[in-house]
Amino acid sequence: MPDNILEVRKVSKGFPGVQALKDVDFFLRPGEIHTLLGENGSGKSTLFRVVAGIYQPDSGGVLLDGRNVGRWNPAIAQENGVAIIHQELSLFPDLSVAENIFLEQSSFTTAWGWVDWKRAHAEAGRLLDYLKARNISPRVKVEALSVAERQIVEIAKALAGSNLRILLMDEPTSALSVEETRTLFDIMRKLRNDGVGIVFISHKLDEVFAVSDRVTVLRDGNRVGTENIADIAAGALIGMMVGRDLGDVNTRPASHAGGEAVLEVKNLSRGALVRDVSFTLHKGEILGFFGLVGSGRTELAETIFGIARATSGSILLDGRGVDIRDSNAALNAGLGLIPEDRGAHGLVLRMSLYENATLSVLDRMFPRRVVNRAREKDAARRIFDTLDVRYRDVSECVDNLSGGNKQKIVLAKWLLGDARALIFDEPTKGVDVGAKDVIHQLMDKLASEGMGIIMISSEMPEILKMSDRILVMCGGEISGEFRRGEASQDEIMIAASPGAGGKAAAG
Ligand SMILES: Nc1ncnc2c1ncn2[C@@H]1O[C@H](COP(=O)(O)OP(=O)(O)OP(=O)(O)O)[C@@H](O)[C@H]1O
Ligand SMILES: [Mg+2]
Incomplete structure (x- = not known):
């Protein structure tokens, strides 16, 4: 029996203007969790799609159990036990859990074309049981489930196909809480111990170290190397990913916070x-908001920004009361919000990069309403360079960009405006370590120029590194406040936990 369940040999794949994969080798053993690591746009998702039969490689080949797969497409990949869980989930929300799980199987269809639901529900229940997800009912519609539960249903669906042997998971934890991530890792370990080869993608290094057996690093479509996770330090991995020295990524130079209030809530x-939330954001201050998923941070941000109306309370900008009826009023008052859900709120996917970036500032850029395309593209190019966006041409369609680079375009869009205070909701979710560093430096630079910044983050290292002050939320309330350097990870977690230090949520 060959050592490798999967061999990707010298695979190349190009798109017009980009070579996404260059002679890439990748070997997967049965019963291992093998992480693919690399900056945004380095080729990870493309490699997945080649293995899953969605893309045909331009050259090179894929071998299963040492044999060339020959003709390869998604259906054949699936028959051979290869399943992919995409960066964006792909279930049908208005179908039940069992319907989703068995959608592509015909095993429950009787000779007359009827589906044997009793058996389908029992079988779905058995799969969910195996995944230790007994709380998910096979009968409930998927739209009623959380993102974490949907992910488990996707895995159940993969298991329902022919004998699952290779599971490809593209950033499965990006929308999960710490607790949900832990549950998912338990499931991954169980599958691994049962002999499944898992390829995992994540930008969070702590996760990579927690769950991987081996890691392969891609850079600009090249394979840089493969290492046992036990044999490599975080610094060395980052070095392999970005190919340059990032210095100490865990500290931020001095604070720029001044005494003057910009925003008072x-x-x-x-x-x-x-x-009943009250706080003051000062000039040049980075105010970190920590909390668990559902603690009310995004809801607070949306209320301040006028996306949702407050039921009581007041907001002052530069000492003057402002009536923020909607997000236009917020923009005019000098507030900006970079939302968490950038896919839905941020971009017009069929428009070009530069149009997306300048969309909301055209009025201000060209007050006489005569648009100068050259100037517009120039402004876009400059901000893209600052953010290190990987693109070919400012006129190309934004949908061609990799997941992380799309996020940078949304950031660019807001940074072109001229806000006095900016709210960043999970600013580095889904971006690689290099880009994260760039975004952190950018926030620091904006603060040094006097901008007040609210940074909502669920990543403890980011909160500790960036914040001048940390406010913790729990159950819609502020449950703790810490100064820079005074906070310990434990104290912050306690303040964030319902029933521990944090106040329990109502109802
Ligand atoms: N369908 C496509 N058409 C054109 N270019 C594409 C297409 N898919 C990917 N690319 C390009 O190929 C390169 C690799 O993209 P890929 O999605 O594999 O990156 P990734 O490593 O998954 O990045 P991320 O961490 O941001 O998800 C990028 O430059 C991307 O713009
Ligand atoms: Mg990707």
Whole structure:
């Protein structure tokens, strides 16, 4: 029996203007969790799609159990036990869990074309049982499930196909809480111990170290190397990914916080989601908001920014009360919000890069309403360079970019505006370590120029590194406040946990 369940040999794949993979080798053993690591646009998702039969490689080949697969497409890949869980989930929300799991199977169809639901439900229940997800009912519609639960249903669906042997998971943890991630890792380990080869993609290094057996690093479509996770340090891995020295990624130079208040929020409430929140954001300050998923941070941001109306309380900018009826009023008052869900809120996918970036500032850039395309593209190019966006041409369609580079375009869009205070909601979710460093430096630079910054983050290292002050939220309320350097990870976690230090959520 060959050592490798999967061999990707000298695979190249190009798109017009980009060589996404260059002679890449990748070997997967049965019963291992093998992480693919690399900057945004380095070729990870493309490699997945080649293995899953979605893309044909331009050259090179894929071998299963040492044999060339020959003709290869998604259906044949699936028959051979290869399953892919995409960066964006692909279930049908208005179908039930069992329907989703068995959608592509005909095993429950009787000779008359009827589906044997009793058996399908029992079998779905058995799969969910195996995944230790007994709380998910096979009968419930997928739209009623959380993202974490949907992910488990995707895995159940992969298991329902022919004998699952290779599971490709593209950033499965990006929308999960710490607890949900832990559950998912338990499932991955169980599958691994049962002999499944798992290829995992994540930008979070702590996760990579927690769950991987081996790691392969890609850079600009090249394979840089493969290492046992036990034999390599984080610094060395980062070096392989970015090919340059990032210096110490865990510290930030001195604070720029001044005494003057930019934004004052007084007794702000929005039903039970945001409850009596008061704080002051100063000039040049980076105010970190930590909390667990569902603690009310995004709801607070949306209320301040006028996406949702407050039920009580007031907001002052530069000492003057402002009435923020909607997000236009917020923009005019000098507030900006970089939302968490950048896919849905941020981009017009069929428009070009530069149009997306300048969309909301055209009025201000060209007050006489005569648009100068050359100047517009120039402004876009400059901000893309600052953010190190990997693109070919400012006129290309934004949908061609990799997941992380799309996020940078949304950032670019907001940075072209001229806000006095910016709210960043999970600013580095889904971006690689190099880009994360760039975004952190950028936030620091904006603060040094006097901008007040609110940074919502669920990543403890980011909160500790960037914040001048940390506010912790729990159940819609502020449950703790810490100064830079005074906070310990434990104290912050306790303040964030319902029933521990944090106040329990109502209802
Ligand atoms: N369908 C496509 N058409 C044109 N270019 C593409 C297409 N798919 C990917 N690319 C390009 O190929 C390169 C690799 O993209 P890929 O999606 O594999 O990156 P990735 O490593 O998954 O990045 P991320 O971490 O941001 O998800 C990028 O330059 C991307 O713009
Ligand atoms: Mg990707």
